[in-house]
Amino acid sequence: MATKKDYYDILGINKNVGPDEIKTAYRKLARKYHPDMNSESEKKAAEEKFKELSEAYEVLIDPKKKQMYDQYGHQGVDQQFGPGGFDFSRDFTHSGDIEDILGNLLGNLFGGGFSRRASGDSDSVINRIFGGGGGGNRRGSDLRINIQLTLKEIANGVTKKIKIKKYEKCKTCGGIGGKGLKTCPKCGGSGRVKQVTSTIFGQMMNVVACPECEGRGKIISERCNECRGSGIAENIATVAIKIPGGVKAGNYISLRGQGNAGRNGGTSGDLIAVIDEQKNDIFERRDGNIFMKLPISFSVAALGGKVEVPTLDGKVSMRIPRGTQSGKIFKLRGKGLANLNNYRKGDELVEVSVRVPEKLSSEAEKTIKELSQLLNDEY
């Protein structure tokens, strides 16, 4: 086998780009190399390129796989794919992401009316294109969501209740798709049929999953009316996600089995919650510490005194010692962010600056001049 190309090179991106850029790069190239967008003579090459792109995307868009790839290269992710390496029809779980590309094309190919009932459906559309043999009960797709957190939520950790649209097991049939199993008459129970298909690559002879029973060899005698036999239904689900304090943008939490339910009793995908940090008007995050600037008056700076300082838990009083200079940083211990690795909380760092009045009454001006003489200020 030839040496595999670097996934980042395939998508023409560098290691530091975020999911949006990965998606954009993939969409652009997938559109360019989609077999149907290329002439007859170039279809085969385009198909190879399209699969290569999709493999790179499959890995890089998934935070877990990306991390493994960044750390260990192809070896780190190859075992995630089935035997023989990446197989588009089996291992590509992000068909939903290219739905707009495929959707338009498939609309033309299959006489319009293409709509995606479940992620599993576009999988099977892809199976039809690439001749893959998807079984009847497929694992549900992973769901990826972004969670916006305020600095205060990051400081202490939070449990977020999020409403998401996802496929769940049909309550009426319990995910089976109906009741009363019988041997499929089309394939005689083998789950496989020979099929000559006119694909976008020309005529193909394939052994494919039986379309009648979707490869299971058995069909349901009485189809569930609620889910029309798919075993899944789209619902709005409320998911509680417990987020520990101290997380950073780009961190993610993977909730096993909380993604889309699989069709016909297949296992559910995972829910992957990616952390986003909301900007704070007052504080700037510095790892586990938070930083802010606080203007203080000349008299407090010179004579000392107490000032009110905002923290993530409300205002506290802070003592300013006599003779404090601009730029001095005070530390409020434990007023920063929780740490993911230990119990010590970070600090709040307060940098003071001496505020100079901009408008002066003539009396104030006179007093400052007198003070300057008293202090022997030369400049």
Ligand SMILES: [Zn+2]
């Ligand atoms: Zn049902």
Ligand SMILES: [Zn+2]
């Ligand atoms: Zn069958």
